[in-house]
Amino acid sequence: MPQSRYPLLYQINTRVWLTELSRKLRRPAGLDDIPDAELDRLAKMGMEWVWLLSVWQTGLAAQQVSRNNPEWRKEFQETLPDLRDDDIPGSGFAITSYTVHDALGGDVALARLRARLQKFGLRLMLDFVPNHMGLGHPWIDDHPEHFVQGTEIDLARAPQNYIWVRGKRGDRLFAHGRDPYFSGWPDTLQLNYANPATQDAMIDELVRIAGQCDGVRCDMAMLVLPEVFERTWGHRAPLFWPKAIQRVRDQFPGFLFMAEVYWDLEWSLQQQGFDYAYDKRLYDRLRNQQARPVREHFLADMNYQNRLARFLENHDEPRAAATFPSGIHEAAATITFLSPGLRFFHQGQLEGRKKRISPHLGRAPDEPLEPKIREFYDQLLTILRRPVVRNGQWQLLECARAWEGNWTNECFVCFAWHGPGSERVVVAVNYAPNQSQCRLRLPFADLEGKTWRLQDEISSARYDRNGNELQSQGLFIDLLPWQASVFTLNCAANSTP
Numbered sequence: 001m002p003q004s005r006y007p008l009l010y011q012i013n014t015r016v017w018l019t020e021l022s023r024k025l026r027r028p029a030g031l032d033d034i035p036d037a038e039l040d041r042l043a044k045m046g047m048e049w050v051w052l053l054s055v056w057q058t059g060l061a062a063q064q065v066s067r068n069n070p071e072w073r074k075e076f077q078e079t080l081p082d083l084r085d086d087d088i089p090g091s092g093f094a095i096t097s098y099t100v101h102d103a104l105g106g107d108v109a110l111a112r113l114r115a116r117l118q119k120f121g122l123r124l125m126l127d128f129v130p131n132h133m134g135l136g137h138p139w140i141d142d143h144p145e146h147f148v149q150g151t152e153i154d155l156a157r158a159p160q161n162y163i164w165v166r167g168k169r170g171d172r173l174f175a176h177g178r179d180p181y182f183s184g185w186p187d188t189l190q191l192n193y194a195n196p197a198t199q200d201a202m203i204d205e206l207v208r209i210a211g212q213c214d215g216v217r218c219d220m221a222m223l224v225l226p227e228v229f230e231r232t233w234g235h236r237a238p239l240f241w242p243k244a245i246q247r248v249r250d251q252f253p254g255f256l257f258m259a260e261v262y263w264d265l266e267w268s269l270q271q272q273g274f275d276y277a278y279d280k281r282l283y284d285r286l287r288n289q290q291a292r293p294v295r296e297h298f299l300a301d302m303n304y305q306n307r308l309a310r311f312l313e314n315h316d317e318p319r320a321a322a323t324f325p326s327g328i329h330e331a332a333a334t335i336t337f338l339s340p341g342l343r344f345f346h347q348g349q350l351e352g353r354k355k356r357i358s359p360h361l362g363r364a365p366d367e368p369l370e371p372k373i374r375e376f377y378d379q380l381l382t383i384l385r386r387p388v389v390r391n392g393q394w395q396l397l398e399c400a401r402a403w404e405g406n407w408t409n410e411c412f413v414c415f416a417w418h419g420p421g422s423e424r425v426v427v428a429v430n431y432a433p434n435q436s437q438c439r440l441r442l443p444f445a446d447l448e449g450k451t452w453r454l455q456d457e458i459s460s461a462r463y464d465r466n467g468n469e470l471q472s473q474g475l476f477i478d479l480l481p482w483q484a485s486v487f488t489l490n491c492a493a494n495s496t497p
Contacts, residue, residue: 004390006306009049009125009344010042011314014104015089015362017347030105031055031113036120043120046385049256050117051125051217051344053315054092054359055110057101059136062187063090066360069186079355080365089362092127093219094134094187098205100212110212123214125258128206130240131223132177132188139201140189141168146198148175148190148233160184179223180232193224193237203244210248215256221274222265245273258309258342260316270307276342279308286312286332287323291411291431294335298396298415308341313349315359321373322354327482330376331429334458334484335413337380338427340394350377376458383457383486388423397426399438400474408436412477416443424489426454430479439474444489447471451492456485464492 014031021029042050066072067088077083100110114124133139139146150162150173161184165174176184177191184190192198209216221241222228229237248255258276259269266277285293298305312333313320324332337343348357352370383389399412411432417425424444430436447467454463454475465475479485 003048003123006340006390007048007342008046008384009051009309009342010045010047010347011051011053011344012347013315013357013359013364014052014055015092016357016364018104019363028103030103031100031109032105034113034116036116039117039120039122043122045381047122047345049123049125049215049342049344053127055100055104055126056092056095057097057099058090058092058094059096059134061135062094062096063088065135065187066090066094072358072360075358076361079357079361080363087363088360091134091185091187091360093129093132093359094185095129096134096137098209107212114213123256125215125217125256126209126213127219128209128216129219130191130202131179131220132185132190135163135165135187135189137189140165140172140174143197143201144169144172144174145195146191146201148192149173150175158183160186163189165189175233178232179220180228190233191224192233192235193229193240194233194235196238199238199240199244202240203247206244207248207251210252210255215258215275217258217260218274219260221259221269221277222261222263225265225268228263228265239272241269241272241274266308267304270304274307276307276309279310279341282308282310282336282339283312283317286335286431289328289431289433291413294431295396295399295413298339298413302340302394306340309344310336310339310341311344311346312336313346314344315346315357318356319354320349321352321370322356326372329373331431331482331484333376333380334427334486335429335431337384338389338415338417338425338486343384350374350381379458383425386423386425387420388417388425392417392419392423392425395443397443398441400441402437402439402476402478406437408432408434409438411436412438412479414438414440414477418444426475426487426489427484428477428479428487429484430482433481435478435480437476437478439476441474442470442489453490453492454487455490456487458484458486461485 018029021033067085080087100107117124155162161176162173164171175190176186177188178184224240226237257274259274261269261277262280269277282297285297352373353367355365357364395416397414397416399409399414401409411430413431414428447470450467452465452467
């Protein structure tokens with residue numbers, strides 16, 4: 001299955017998906033019950049990757065923490081006012097075994113689903129959580145040295161970061177998994193990456209995962225970097241990712257790695273072998289609703305940009321429909337998903353869902369469909385199925401002043417796509433609360449001597465423009481507040497300028 005240069009990925013909360021399916025079937029549903037029609041729908045949308053969140057085995061100890069933690073419980077209640085304990089299976093990131101959860105049908109059901117996905121041209125992505133394991137993991141007894149352990153002094157200084165665990169060899173004080181800026185996650189135990197044997201064991205886990213899917217999304221991938229691990233735990237860890245990624249690709253060439261990463265470490269992880277790294281910086285700049293920082297973000301080297309994963313929401317972020325007001329949402333999505341890189345969408349985003357669902361939960365709230373959002377994403381996905389924005393060349397455009405003294409050119413984010421073949425697309429977004437104008441210098445060398453027809457694929461507006469003017473003065477753009485236009489550019493038949 002050849003992959004697009006800039007593919008589309010769809011993230012699904014597996015447990016929530018199967019809970020909804022169970023309602024329809026009136027019995028517990030597993031991976032085998034996912035209908036081919038649903039996989040066909042995803043393929044027809046233009047998706048190439050399906051990321052199934054939370055398929056791995058978790059344990060009762062972590063589940064009890066999820067159900068009894070007062071702060072988490074409050075959040076769950078806000079999502080599900082009719083919350084029941086059965087709605088809280090526990091975090092999908094508190095893993096006790098990298099085998100598919102029994103309730104989903106086990107490894108054999110995943111293998112069958114993967115084969116069905118392949119029939120529709122879809123690749124499967126799963127989670128890899130390098131930083132920690134869940135409470136109750138067998139290594140507590142078999143290999144306690146794989147975890148960070150603490151002392152009574154550590155416990156006294158930071159009781160929120162440590163836990164006494166009873167094992168076959170007696171009680172031990174283990175550290176909770178965490179990052180250097182927050183308290184530990186109380187349903188997890190921190191892996192000790194300063195121990196080479198731990199790294200070897202995790203590479204073995206990763207290789208096993210790679211035999212079951214086509215790519216992994218690596219949770220908080222920067223936490224095991226030597227400098228980050230040392231800042232968190234006071235011990236220097238050997239490099240992990242280059243040797244881990246190489247080991248996997250020795251057995252599974254073409255296997256894909258996507259890093260959840262923050263703190264300006266995206267380039268570092270790309271250099272260590274990751275195909276894609278989260279582009280949280282673009283997301284944050286779009287949330288701030290200022291065009292210039294967004295535009296400046298696109299000045300980065302293309303080797304970097306091509307390997308960013310662009311998103312407007314995911315399971316960690318609030319819902320896009322709740323974060324970006326109507327109009328701004330569509331403008332932000334146009335910029336995000338018509339940029340180069342991997343474009344990933346989150347289950348519920350296309351329908352305008354507003355309630356974020358914690359990875360600890362197994363049920364989603366009932367929410368009405370937002371027809372305006374659904375219609376917009378239908379249009380956007382139609383554009384994203386065009387070869388020009390899947391395999392073409394992208395270029396940021398200069399937004400020149402429309403006339404002397406008009407500063408509103410600074411409100412635009414604009415770029416162009418061209419090739420393969422003769423396809424051309426111009427994206428213009430007025431990312432501001434005021435009407436704005438600019439002149440765009442188009443990167444096409446054959447504009448002169450022809451009349452060009454611009455078809456806006458979002459509003460259905462159509463314009464004919466003189467090629468000589470486009471070449472000498474640029475394309476005049478005049479957009480309302482937060483308006484986005486995506487123009488296809490074609491030579492008008494039987495017309496002269």
